[in-house]
Amino acid sequence: METGNEVDVVTSPALRFGRELARSRAARDWSQVRLAKQMGYTNGYISLIERGKRALTFTFAVKADEVFGTGARFQELWRLYSNASLVEGFAEYVEAEARCRVLRTFQLGVVPSQFQTPAYASALAMAAARRGDITVAQAEARVAFLQNRQQIFRRPTAPLVHAVLDEGCIRRVVGGPEVMADQLAYLEALASSPQVVLQIAPFDLGERVPFRMPVVLLTLPDRSVLGYAESLARGYMERGRETVASWSKRYDLLLVESLSTVASLAMIRTAREELA
Numbered sequence: 534m535e536t537g538n539e540v541d542v543v544t545s546p547a548l549r550f551g552r553e554l555a556r557s558r559a560a561r562d563w564s565q566v567r568l569a570k571q572m573g574y575t576n577g578y579i580s581l582i583e584r585g586k587r588a589l590t591f592t593f594a595v596k597a598d599e600v601f602g603t604g605a606r607f608q609e610l611w612r613l614y615s616n617a618s619l620v621e622g623f624a625e626y627v628e629a630e631a632r633c634r635v636l637r638t639f640q641l642g643v644v645p646s647q648f649q650t651p652a653y654a655s656a657l658a659m660a661a662a663r664r665g666d667i668t669v670a671q672a673e674a675r676v677a678f679l680q681n682r683q684q685i686f687r688r689p690t691a692p693l694v695h696a697v698l699d700e701g702c703i704r705r706v707v708g709g710p711e712v713m714a715d716q717l718a719y720l721e722a723l724a725s726s727p728q729v730v731l732q733i734a735p736f737d738l739g740e741r742v743p744f745r746m747p748v749v750l751l752t753l754p755d756r757s758v759l760g761y762a763e764s765l766a767r768g769y770m771e772r773g774r775e776t777v778a779s780w781s782k783r784y785d786l787l788l789v790e791s792l793s794t795v796a797s798l799a800m801i802r803t804a805r806e807e808l809a
Contacts, residue, residue: 546614547585547670550594553610555583557601571600588673589614591681614674623768626749626761631685635752637695637784639734639744644702644716646679647686647694648723653716654679656708686728695730697784697791699742703733703804710808717805724798733797734787741790743783750780 558568565583569576573596581587594611598604612624630636638645644653658672667675685691703720706713724731734742749761760771760780771777792800 546610547589547674550589550607550610550614551583551585553607554579554597557597557603558583561601568600572596585670588670588677590677623763625770626768627682629751629753629759629761629770630682630749633692633751633753635693635695637750637752638748639697639699639784639787640702640747641699641744642701642705643707644698644720645696645747647683648696648720649679650712650716650719651676651680652712653707656712691728693728693730695732695788697732697734697787699734700736700800703801706808714805714808717801717808720801721798721805724794724801730794731797731801732788732791732794733800734791735800738790743786748780748784750777750784 554568558565563571565576565579569579572579572593574593578587582589582593589611591608591611594607597607601607636647638647643649643657646654649657654676655672658667658675659669661667662669662672686694703717707716720731723729746762746764751759751761753759758777758781760777761768762771763769771780791797
């Protein structure tokens, strides 16, 4: 239960956020209708947030801090909420990703999260919820978190992204033909960006693919390089120079073996047309 200004630490992160919003509102003797007008939302939306029944967004948290003058209180609660739906260790990676100057990634099976459309990301998250891996609320939080995370790739100082996708990423239909076709169209659009280099590692590379799991290499402002990989249970950051250097060497080999950017774009376009 709440005591003073403290929020119940045993409830879900969504309820923690909702209870703090309700507490702050009550402290000012505001109705949900008045708060809704102050924040630019409907009172029904405010009610759902206070009851922990609606997926939170970072934009909402920022607006709540602005309206109540609470510094970054609601933003911190949003981070707790968003991190609860993530693989252990991933939050540390996200902090490094937000600072990187160059991001190199190799992905197996699914499109890299940095390039996922909301519908594609939602299909993956909801599938995890149906398996019982996470709750529906956590699935919604994952999608909301991803959409906010992707903003760093749209800013003027966006990092250079070099992505190599195993052919399975564009062949495995996620979310149905329509969702997948839209995802492939989005990849085509991204490939035209000067900040994105996109290549496909075709199936016929076979055993020459130098990685057996997805990996990410981040080049930070000080030119240091970090590696990141995930198992089913957790993610981990790799800082060892020898290991990161080995991953970088393997990545360079992967670039040589993969299709050119022009051939990769042609394969993506063909896959999209086949769905249509």
